[in-house]
Amino acid sequence: xxxxxxxxxxxxxxxxxxxxxxxxxxxxxxxxxxxxxxxxxxxxxxxxxxxxxxxxxxxxxxxxxxxxxxxxxxxxxxxxxxxxxxxxxxxxxxxxxxxxxxxxxxxxxxxxxxxxxx
Amino acid sequence: xxxxxxxxxxxxxxxxxxxxxxxxxxxxxxxxxxxxxxxxxxxxxxxxxxxxxxxxxxxxxxxxxxxxxxxxxxxxxxxxxxxxxxxxxxxxxxxxxxxxxxxxxxxxxxxxxxxxxxxxxxxxxxxxxxxxxxxxxxxxxxxx
Numbered sequence: 001x002x003x004x005x006x007x008x009x010x011x012x013x014x015x016x017x018x019x020x021x022x023x024x025x026x027x028x029x030x031x032x033x034x035x036x037x038x039x040x041x042x043x044x045x046x047x048x049x050x051x052x053x054x055x056x057x058x059x060x061x062x063x064x065x066x067x068x069x070x071x072x073x074x075x076x077x078x079x080x081x082x083x084x085x086x087x088x089x090x091x092x093x094x095x096x097x098x099x100x101x102x103x104x105x106x107x108x109x110x111x112x113x114x115x116x117x118x
Numbered sequence: 119x120x121x122x123x124x125x126x127x128x129x130x131x132x133x134x135x136x137x138x139x140x141x142x143x144x145x146x147x148x149x150x151x152x153x154x155x156x157x158x159x160x161x162x163x164x165x166x167x168x169x170x171x172x173x174x175x176x177x178x179x180x181x182x183x184x185x186x187x188x189x190x191x192x193x194x195x196x197x198x199x200x201x202x203x204x205x206x207x208x209x210x211x212x213x214x215x216x217x218x219x220x221x222x223x224x225x226x227x228x229x230x231x232x233x234x235x236x237x238x239x240x241x242x243x244x245x246x247x248x249x250x251x252x253x254x255x256x257x258x259x260x261x262x
Contacts, residue, residue: 020164021215021246024208026253028167032201034257036193042262046189048182050260055178064175071168078161085145085155105172112179 009077009099016074019066027067052116061113068109072102157214163207212250216242 034040044050054060080090080098088094145151177188191197219242220235227233 016164017211017215020208021212021242022249023253024164024167024250025205025212026250026257028201028205028208030254030257031171032167032192032204033198036189036198041258042260044262045257045260046192048178048185051178051185055175064171068168068171068175071164072172075161075165075168078158079165082155082158082161085158087142105169109172109175112175115179 009073012070012073013077014074016070016072019070020074023067024071055113055116056118058118061116065109065113069102069106072105076102153214156210157218160207160211160214163204164211167204167208212246213243216240216246 030041031046035043035045055064076098080094083094083098084090145155174185174188177184192201216239220238223238225232226238
């Protein structure tokens with residue numbers, strides 16, 4: 001069972017880490033600093049109609065889903081191993097939090113994205 | 119029989135309960151371990167940022183009023199300052215990601231010689247800076 005699962009988690013970890021390295025800084029800067037302050041980018045870059053339209057397009061959905069879900073799985077695996085380094089070892093509770101929460105978030109993200117329609 | 123002998127104590131001389139050296143704080147004992155932990159710790163803010171976006175998606179699915187509430191929260195000075203911290207952490211993530219890349223990927227040989235670690239790291243960093251700038255330019259060019 002462990003042998004069968006590990007490669008999936010490590011693939012998600014690697015994909016999330018690579019995506020965060022390639023686009024993370026730009027996204028954080030735009031969504032958290034530039035757009036809220038109306039600096040460098042149009043202040044209504046993130047207005048409702050535009051973001052809704054983006055998230056209703058299949059490619060927009062794929063991008064939003066990939067960013068949220070892969071970032072979460074990447075972080076989950078690191079946090080899981082970091083807890084071990086801090087002396088909190090893998091048990092049912094740790095696994096439930098480290099892998100259950102990203103799994104729930106994955107399902108929620110898919111549900112909300114599909115709910116927005118195409 | 120005294121009460122002391124009936125309550126076994128964890129001592130160094132006890133064969134059944136051998137002394138185990140504590141591993142607490144091992145990562146503070148060497149700058150190399152500290153850098154490793156700093157790299158691992160970036161994941162906490164990566165997760166926080168993903169949750170901020172996930173909340174935005176939830177609000178978007180609830181309609182315009184809910185979504186505008188999320189936008190207003192992003193405009194608070196505290197949120198902007200916090201995103202400044204997240205940005206620094208992402209920059210460190212990018213650097214550390216490619217710093218360890220030569221150790222995590224299969225070795226590459228060019229003309230019978232192993233590709234130097236620095237070449238892999240710097241290629242990765244340059245590509246990451248270029249892709250981040252590309253994304254930034256695309257978002258800057260979006261018309262109002």
